[in-house]
Amino acid sequence: MTAIATSVLALAGCASTPAATTAPKTSVSGSIVVDAAASLTGIFDEIATDFKKSHPGVTITFNYGGSSALATSIVSGAPVDLFASASPATMKTVTDANLAKGTPTTFVSNTLEIAVPAGNPGKITGLADFADASKKIAICAPEVPCGAAAVAVFAATGIKDKPDTLVPDVKTALTQVSLDEVDAALVYHTDVLAAGSKVQGIAFPEAQKAINNYLIAPISSSKNLALAAAFETFILGKDGTAVLKRAGFTIIG
Amino acid sequence: MADLRERRGSGIPGILWIPAGIALAFLVLPLVALIGQVPWAQLGQIIATSDIGQSLGLSLGCGIAATAVSLVLGVPLAWVLARSSDWHPAIRRTLRALVIVPLVLPPVVGGVALLLLLGRHGLIGQFLNSWFNIQLPFTTPAVIISEAFVAMPFLVLAVEGALRAADRRLEDAAETLGASRWMIFRRVTLPLVAPGVVAGAVLCFARALGEFGATITFAGNFPGVTRTMPIAAYLALETSPPAAYVISLVLLVVSVGVLFALRDRWVSGLSS
Incomplete structure (x- = not known):
């Protein structure tokens, strides 16, 4: 019990540490959790590695899984900051619950x-x-x-x-x-x-x-929307799309 | 004896009530939360429109078959393990560890292992395929094999524990009276450990009913052939969570009912 309490405290401490002081070039800091469709496994990790080169000190944790299961967990209150789904229908689960920040972006498709x-x-x-x-x-x-x-x-x-x-x-x-x-x-x-x-x-x-369209949107209940939005922009930018293209996705827009 | 028990009350130290209560709440409250989500108004409609009946029949049939397989093979294995005290300790410990492997293995990995053994290109499966034209994956027998693989260790461990606790002098007495080894096993040992066998079979059946990972990997998922209740619930969760809650509720009610019925029958049959 004590061990669990200590580690929870340690985690909480981590999350609230102002990492921005060590990353002068960027305005984003801290950590986010990204839920992404299972077919994006590894690909988003690679994009995050590139992202961290220009944004040192940030922590991005990925949770890959079936889009519908991820959407269900987000609607049930899972602490997620950014969601990439493998279908419009699963993203709709999240937008219907008013949990998407802005209109989700259709960013890639898969055949x-x-x-x-x-x-x-x-x-x-x-x-x-x-x-x-x-x-x-x-x-x-x-x-x-x-x-x-x-x-x-x-x-x-x-x-x-x-x-x-x-x-x-x-x-x-x-x-x-x-x-x-x-x-x-x-x-x-x-x-x-x-x-x-x-x-x-x-x-x-x-x-x-x-043809299957993939959508991405920050989650409005996020406590770190700045970092979620910055990472989303990076995915949609030339560095992110290059990685997605290499993995076999068709880039949209 | 009864008087003594009455005077002592339950005999449970007061301080144990708190963790016991927390443990019970911990086990039961998730179910309460689940039942709270069941759409009672649409209950009949969901049961009528989905193929819950088909999945339930398959689940119960395969669960009972897996328990039967585990009893026939697992009780003798438990007996061997319990009576292996003369063997080298290293062999004994290794054997016991091997029996527990399916409990430790993530079920999906267990399913892959079964494919590697019994699949059409598996270690044994390739011969089943080329000699007898038997292909196990994606069939109902594959469901029973998956369930027995993950559930049998529960039975073996329970029965082995009961056998080790049993008084061997009764067997010795039977032997001096001229009973054969088989007769001793059947008429003395087995009745002695019957409560352990029942407890093990109940655990085994419950685990088999809930089996998901090994089944979906090795046996697959097809309505009426391999789609058991846990798989139906998992898939329903993707599109219609209320249907998943209903499936879970039905599985819960039926499995608890079956367990009660079997237990009453077996235990009363034994004590009379």
Whole structure:
């Protein structure tokens, strides 16, 4: 009990320390928590590393997860300063609760891609193979953004998909692909790039019918809106967009 | 005996009431908060429109099957562990640690481990696939395997504890009367440790019902095949939290009901 109390005090002390005195060039200081869609994992860390070069002394903590779960936690009062969601619908959860500061910015988009194990052992050629019951197929559950996009693509193309499993997030799908337990999964282009050599991607023309937009907004209940806004501006600036582009995102605006 | 107990009252030192009360509140209040969020007005409608019934049936069926598997395999393992006092301590400790591994392993990692063992390219799975054309991932048996993997240690630990506390002289007496080893196990040892077996089975069943991580990774999620209640609740939370609260409530009520029913039946059956 004492140990917990001490560490809480230490944390509180950290947060209130005026770091600005050691960073004369900038007006922002302190720390923020950024909730970001799971597909931004690692990418925002890289942007934050660049950001800290010009803003020494600031602390940015990331919490990556499914956008809907993150939005739910923000509405439930999680202390978050900046939120990047993988779909307009999940950002709407936050704006409906009047928790977004200003209008959220649509900053990047992501395109669906077929992920297959290295070497494509299931001999997948296109989206039509998702209707083949003899192939092992993983698709995101319709409740999560990647699944909503999959539903949109199948509805637009009239392909009757026959999945073996409806995964709760992209990472589960990629685990099953990389272990060659499924022949194909429908994920995003950036996920395929991030998955490494055990997964390869097959682009398909129908993906244009379900492009996924990402939105970002500071959270109005933030105690450090200055830093949240500064980091958001940096993400949307040339340094941030360069990192996002390299990860496979399409830059908007 | 009864008089003595009555005179002593509960025999609980006053100071223990405070932490005991905090512990109970700590365990129960989150459930109270959850139940407070249940949309009672829409309860019937949510249950009717969602496929809760299907998920519940699957959850109960797989939970009972996983408990049965754990009983058949876990009780003998507990017996071996409890009676391994003649073995080298290092072997004994290693064995006991290995039994606990599934408890320590994050369930999702456990699911990946099961894929690596039993998947179509797994250590054993590749032979199941090429020799018998059996592919376990994404099937209902895979749900039972995932649940048994994470839940069996609870049963093994409970039964082993009961076996070690049991009076072995009763077994010795049976032996001098000419009973075979199997008969001693069945007629003396097992009835002696029955409360431990029931407690272990209850823990095991409860853990199996709540299993999520290993199941979704190894068995996947498909309505009617592998979508158990915890997975249904998790997905409902994404789009419609009230439905998730209802699913949790149904799972809670049914599992508590099943546990009470089984316990009453078993325990009364034993004492009569």
